[in-house]
Amino acid sequence: MSEAGSASENGDWESLARAASLRGADGEDQVDLLRELLSFRLDESPYAIPVERVREIVRVRKITSVPKMPSWVLGVVALRGEIVQVVDLRMRLGIPSKSTSRQSRIIVLHGDDDRITGMLVDAVDQVLRVNEDAFQNAEVSTESGAVNELCVREGEFVSIVDVDRVLELRAD
Amino acid sequence: MAARRSKAKAPAKKAPRRAAKSSARRKANREFVSEAEEILDRMREDLVDLGDQRTNGIEVDPDLVNQIFRSAHSLKGLAGMFGLDGIGKLAHHMEDILDGLRLGRIAIESPAVDLLDSAVALFTALLVDIEDPALEEKHTRDIAELIRRIDSAVEEPAPAADELAGLALDPSLLRALTEYEEHRLRENIRRGRHLALVDSTFEIIAFEEGLSELSAAIREVGEVVSTLPSPGDAPESQIRFSLLVATDMAADQLSSHLDIAGASVREVRRASQAEAVESVESTSVSGRPRDQASRPSATEAAASPPSAAQAAGREAASVDSRSATARPETAELESLRSISDTVRVDIRKLDELMNLVGELVIHRNAIESIAARLSTDASAARLAAELTKTNKQLDRKLKELQAGVLDVRMVPLRQVFEKLSRVVRRLRRDQDKNVSMDFRGADTELDKLIVEQLVDPLMHVVRNAFDHAIESPADRRAAGKPEDATIFVQAFQRGNHVVIEVRDDGGGIDRAKVRAIAESQGLVSPDDELTERETLDLIFLPGLSTRGEISETSGRGVGMDVVRANLAALGGMVEVNSVVGRGTTVSMTLPITLAIIQALIVGVAEHRFAIPLNSVLETLLLEGHEIQRSEDREILNLRGDALTLRRLSEEFELSGTRNDGKQYAVVLGMGEQRVGLLVDDLHGQQDTVIKSINGPIREIAGIAGATELGDQGVVLVIDVSYIVGESTRRMEAA
Numbered sequence: 001m002s003e004a005g006s007a008s009e010n011g012d013w014e015s016l017a018r019a020a021s022l023r024g025a026d027g028e029d030q031v032d033l034l035r036e037l038l039s040f041r042l043d044e045s046p047y048a049i050p051v052e053r054v055r056e057i058v059r060v061r062k063i064t065s066v067p068k069m070p071s072w073v074l075g076v077v078a079l080r081g082e083i084v085q086v087v088d089l090r091m092r093l094g095i096p097s098k099s100t101s102r103q104s105r106i107i108v109l110h111g112d113d114d115r116i117t118g119m120l121v122d123a124v125d126q127v128l129r130v131n132e133d134a135f136q137n138a139e140v141s142t143e144s145g146a147v148n149e150l151c152v153r154e155g156e157f158v159s160i161v162d163v164d165r166v167l168e169l170r171a172d
Numbered sequence: 173m174a175a176r177r178s179k180a181k182a183p184a185k186k187a188p189r190r191a192a193k194s195s196a197r198r199k200a201n202r203e204f205v206s207e208a209e210e211i212l213d214r215m216r217e218d219l220v221d222l223g224d225q226r227t228n229g230i231e232v233d234p235d236l237v238n239q240i241f242r243s244a245h246s247l248k249g250l251a252g253m254f255g256l257d258g259i260g261k262l263a264h265h266m267e268d269i270l271d272g273l274r275l276g277r278i279a280i281e282s283p284a285v286d287l288l289d290s291a292v293a294l295f296t297a298l299l300v301d302i303e304d305p306a307l308e309e310k311h312t313r314d315i316a317e318l319i320r321r322i323d324s325a326v327e328e329p330a331p332a333a334d335e336l337a338g339l340a341l342d343p344s345l346l347r348a349l350t351e352y353e354e355h356r357l358r359e360n361i362r363r364g365r366h367l368a369l370v371d372s373t374f375e376i377i378a379f380e381e382g383l384s385e386l387s388a389a390i391r392e393v394g395e396v397v398s399t400l401p402s403p404g405d406a407p408e409s410q411i412r413f414s415l416l417v418a419t420d421m422a423a424d425q426l427s428s429h430l431d432i433a434g435a436s437v438r439e440v441r442r443a444s445q446a447e448a449v450e451s452v453e454s455t456s457v458s459g460r461p462r463d464q465a466s467r468p469s470a471t472e473a474a475a476s477p478p479s480a481a482q483a484a485g486r487e488a489a490s491v492d493s494r495s496a497t498a499r500p501e502t503a504e505l506e507s508l509r510s511i512s513d514t515v516r517v518d519i520r521k522l523d524e525l526m527n528l529v530g531e532l533v534i535h536r537n538a539i540e541s542i543a544a545r546l547s548t549d550a551s552a553a554r555l556a557a558e559l560t561k562t563n564k565q566l567d568r569k570l571k572e573l574q575a576g577v578l579d580v581r582m583v584p585l586r587q588v589f590e591k592l593s594r595v596v597r598r599l600r601r602d603q604d605k606n607v608s609m610d611f612r613g614a615d616t617e618l619d620k621l622i623v624e625q626l627v628d629p630l631m632h633v634v635r636n637a638f639d640h641a642i643e644s645p646a647d648r649r650a651a652g653k654p655e656d657a658t659i660f661v662q663a664f665q666r667g668n669h670v671v672i673e674v675r676d677d678g679g680g681i682d683r684a685k686v687r688a689i690a691e692s693q694g695l696v697s698p699d700d701e702l703t704e705r706e707t708l709d710l711i712f713l714p715g716l717s718t719r720g721e722i723s724e725t726s727g728r729g730v731g732m733d734v735v736r737a738n739l740a741a742l743g744g745m746v747e748v749n750s751v752v753g754r755g756t757t758v759s760m761t762l763p764i765t766l767a768i769i770q771a772l773i774v775g776v777a778e779h780r781f782a783i784p785l786n787s788v789l790e791t792l793l794l795e796g797h798e799i800q801r802s803e804d805r806e807i808l809n810l811r812g813d814a815l816t817l818r819r820l821s822e823e824f825e826l827s828g829t830r831n832d833g834k835q836y837a838v839v840l841g842m843g844e845q846r847v848g849l850l851v852d853d854l855h856g857q858q859d860t861v862i863k864s865i866n867g868p869i870r871e872i873a874g875i876a877g878a879t880e881l882g883d884q885g886v887v888l889v890i891d892v893s894y895i896v897g898e899s900t901r902r903m904e905a906a
Contacts, residue, residue, distance in 0.1 A: 062885045062886075064878070064885055064886040064887065064888065065779070066865075066872060066875065066888060067823075067824030067825055067826065067872075067874070067875075067888075068824065068825060068872070068873060068874070069869060069872065070869075073867070073868075073869060076865055076867070076878055076886050076888075077886065078880045078885065078886045081527055081531075081863070081880070082863070082866055083863045083864070083865045083866060083877070083878040083880075083886060084865075084866045084867055085865060085866065085867025085868065085869060086867075087867075087868065111867075111868065115866050115867065116866050116867070117866065117867045117868055118867075167868040168868070
């Protein structure tokens with residue numbers, strides 16, 4: 001955890017992944033039923049998304065606001081020559097927005113058709129390898145409908161965010 | 173906005189998702205199909221010509237056979253690149269037939285030639301079904317079957333009676349000929365033409381020019397069978413060539429026809445005479461000693477680069493006692509050489525170069541501002557001045573580099589026009605309409621990237637004209653028009669834009685019908701009052717498809733809304749004008765290049781935006797009282813004309829705009845339209861690279877893209893066509 005934490009501090013995605021695979025090599029997990037998730041926090045609550053949707057994690061940089069966009073699109077940032085929209089996950093999930101801190105990160109997600117999108121979160125934790133039977137349906141449909149599953153991790157519920165739902169364009 | 177290009181980047185450390193893989197395969201297939209289609213179209217046309225020459229008993233044009241050979245060769249290469257072995261193999265067998273044909277091993281009357289048509293037909297079928305894995309086995313069988321037939325049709329050549337034996341030519345020269353050249357030599361002998369050797373000496377530095385001038389002069393009256401560099405007594409700075417020429421002229425006639433200083437002509441006798449080569453009237457004094465007459469020896473020919481292939485061929489020949497089958501490699505080398513003087517470059521590589529140049533420009537701008545800061549410091553003023561000077565030189569070189577890279581990206585519209593005319597030919601075959609195409613301005617150049625993005629919208633507009641606008645021959649007769657309709661496509665440059673107009677002489681757009689459809693789809697209410705133009709512009713609304721009334725050709729695929737979006741994404745715009753009964757004109761206005769553009773940076777409150785300078789006509793500083801109201805719009809008296817004004821702050825709902833009365837008006841022009849955009853501040857001009865914006869929201873109204881400016885971060889680029897278009901719509905509504 002501490003190792004992963006420091007890696008995310010640097011936004012170093014490779015060492016995060018390496019740390020995750022090292023944990024897997026310890027042995028006791030059953031490889032075929034594992035799902036790999038990247039966990040992060042909004043306030044103190046843990047959330048996670050499938051790692052294969054993550055392209056990279058970067059520190060927060062200057063976001064240029066874009067006129068006439070839905071409120072949950074914060075604007076655009078430059079990412080090594082690419083211009084990428086950044087979505088405020090808090091607002092997308094109906095949690096009041098708050099200003100970014102030293103821990104805030106932009107998770108760059110793979111979308112459809114080779115498109116990418118940035119997603120602002122309060123802090124990035126680690127890569128989880130979770131056994132398939134630890135998942136359960138979220139049951140209650142939330143307003144955004146973006147959290148459809150939960151998993152239990154060290155006695156704590158982790159909300160699994162449906163990335164496609166987050167990136168879905170709605171008429172608001 | 174539409175992604176201009178996509179960068180496929182695999183997730184770090186993760187295997188690519190399967191969906192991505194199969195979509196990549198599909199994409200590759202599509203790419204293959206589009207390129208292969210082009211080659212097949214060309215081949216089909218050439219084969220028709222070949223068939224004509226064949227049935228009419230005309231001498232088959234060797235250039236035509238070569239051209240088909242090159243097409244087959246390109247197809248083979250293309251198939252290899254995409255890993256489509258079956259298609260590659262079949263193309264290879266086509267080459268065998270064509271190779272036999274051009275080397276005279278296969279007679280034009282041979283049934284093998286018919287198999288060329290079969291092969292093209294099979295390719296066409298393969299392209300159509302390329303996505304269907306179920307048919308893969310059938311394809312493999314079909315290909316194998318056709319290859320078997322080709323193999324059995326391409327029989328071994330009968331040993332030809334050697335017409336060359338009686339020829340008064342040095343045997344070493346004969347050996348230096350490629351198989352193809354030898355074939356041409358035999359062919360010309362068979363036709364009873366005169367043979368001659370034309371010797372000429374050129375300055376090495378300019379020999380290409382001189383040689384091509386000489387060859388061209390010869391081609392006016394005959395054929396250059398072979399061009400061989402010849403050794404001899406030429407000074408070091410010169411190079412001597414011997415051209416083996418076949419003409420209907422005797423040597424002395426040829427000599428006076430050529431009339432080129434330094435060229436000597438000698439007739440090559442056909443009977444074996446004691447005198448091998450007779451020197452005839454020669455316009456130069458540099459006739460060479462007879463014993464040495466112009467034959468490259470084996471080593472000499474090999475030493476001079478242009479004949480390396482010939483030398484290789486000769487070696488093969490000496491091992492294999494000149495059997496014809498040992499030579500195809502040589503022929504292939506030849507054909508490769510002839511098409512490889514241009515380089516195909518992936519447009520993304522040019523993009524990368526352009527991006528690099530763009531970044532250099534950003535750094536240069538940074539240096540400039542450092543120099544400016546330094547100059548305020550008295551102790552560093554001298555250094556600052558030097559820095560500024562050096563930076564200016566850097567700037568000049570950067571501009572040259574930019575211009576160079578830009579120039580490489582520019583392509584003429586000719587290819588697009590050819591594609592269009594092919595599509596229309598196909599449509600004409602399928603439908604009972606006589607439509608001729610009239611293309612103008614095919615040499616107008618545009619950025620390759622724009623041309624690529626332009627093909628689909630342009631194709632759609634032309635198809636629209638064909639399907640929807642042009643009436644049936646009967647209707648045209650009834651309307652008193654000629655039965656043959658014309659679609660007129662014209663490209664021309666206007667300022668920093670290129671305009672492409674598609675004009676037809678069809679029925680025009682019926683505004684009442686457009687309105688009725690829009691109402692039936694709830695896009696406008698029956699109470700809305702619309703001007704003529706607004707009604708016409710309804711065709712750009714998504715969902716307004718007039719498919720119901722007319723054919724399916726353009727019904728599927730994109731609508732005019734997509735045409736407009738595509739053009740906006742390119743920083744251009746589309747306008748429609750139509751007169752019922754007379755015809756419709758669709759004009760598309762495009763920037764010449766997307767790569768690097770000059771932009772004017774403007775500000776409203778703390779926001780910065782970039783406006784492509786090619787759309788800016790002028791900028792004005794306005795005092796509050798100069799802005800007048802007329803109903804709900806603001807106007808300005810611009811040298812007697814009323815200019816509609818729009819406030820960027822209102823357009824983009826920006827707060828904090830200055831309200832002290834002083835405003836800048838940026839006068840924007842695109843197509844025929846003008847509008848003044850009010851902003852708080854002007855922040856100067858910058859070279860910018862416009863990039864598309866990645867993310868879930870694909871189209872941002874009024875934004876054409878974004879650019880990175882060294883010190884100001886990401887700045888959004890205003891879509892001028894949106895601002896100008898919106899304003900026109902409002903004005904006409906008023």
